[in-house]
Amino acid sequence: MNPMTIHVKQPKKDLALVPSRIVFYEQMQLVETFDDQSQCHMLFFYKQKYLTAVRTTRLKLHSYIARALKEGTAYESPHPFLQALIEMNTPLHKVSYPQLKKKIAGPYSRQEQAKVLTFFESFIPKKQLFQDMKSLFYQYRREGNMSGAYRVIRVMRDFAPNNKFVKEMANDLSYRELTNLYLEQSHTLMERDPLFKETYATFEDHQRLLEQEHRWVEASSHLLTHFYNQPTLENYQLYRAYLSRHFDCDSRTLLLEQMSQTIPSFPSVTEDLFQHYLVKENTDAAARLYTERELMLDEEQFKQMTTLLEKNRFHEDPVNFMPFMRRITAQHPEETRELLDAFLIRLLETMEIEQVHDSLKSFPKKSSLMRKVERMNEIREDLDCMQELGELYYGFHQLEKSIECFQMEMELKPSTPEPLRWLSKVYADKQMMDESKAYQQLCVDVQKWA
Incomplete structure (x- = not known):
């Protein structure tokens, strides 16, 4: 998967951001990115829906976002989860804090709005955030919705546990019955408070909830974390089936590569x-x-595997295939004869004969072509054997190297027609007919003079 650039629209100049990682924490997804000045920008998502981007200079030590970065599940970029999240939310616009409050007022409950506001403690004054949450609390109170009001108080308690107002409201007798329901983890309460329900749900219920809400990227991460915690065949098959439904082949390959690195012993x-x-x-x-x-x-x-290698003729650097060829020829000596021959020819195209010979020393069995390579290495500097060396190179389809040998033989033995006949043959193979005819005529002349 290629590195990606995330484009975020803003009033003056759009941002081009390079992501470094994505973090999943509770209902939030956080994407850490950097601009061309190496300044950090955080992209915030809630339940897979984009909220805004914020330039980050520092994080408060005990803020929600600091906790998310410490305790959340992180994936380095590039990653299919990150790519899917960005694609489903494009185009991305940076919005101000007042605009953000309006943006979340429509699709989310006041409890969820309060939860979202806690994300921004490192960027918005805590007093301002607290006042906005307090306003959401009073909206419920004015409507007589005590259950909703208490749900907001629970969010505020996590945000500012030592605040006097929060303590008073949390201990208010009006909410005693609700407090007991939370302590009992009541099933009735589970239906009223989706955040509480998601926090205390079993793995199966949590997965079902994510799928019902079409939060399939979160569900993918949830399944993967579960597999890492309990690497059983059943959990892997469950995750693999989910990947097949939601990700293309390239994305699945990348995910499998990362899984293979994390759990190399899982066959x-x-x-x-x-x-x-x-x-x-x-x-x-x-x-x-x-x-x-x-x-x-x-x-x-x-x-x-053998068909693919025969098809592409080891088009990558053949040295990379040395350990593979050593092992597969040892395991399948009879079935890999042709493959080994093709490999030797490719090695000779890219390496000197001495290097090829040294590389093949560790192979357990010698083929006929390997024995020819041994002979070529023996005579590579013997001027009396240039004719033989040229013929051996020709047998490996190394036409340029065979020409060098035959030309040297011709210079060493100018009255011998044999290297000329071979030069005519090699140039004909190269479809260089003028050169082939010239050497053919030269061969005839040499034979006449002999």
């Missing part, structure tokens, strides 16, 4: 990741995973 993740590499024809990554995790390929996987 199902490694197997699925290897299969993803095969589907995406990422042979370099598949070979590395096969070697590092000491995978055992079934017949179909072996066929897929």
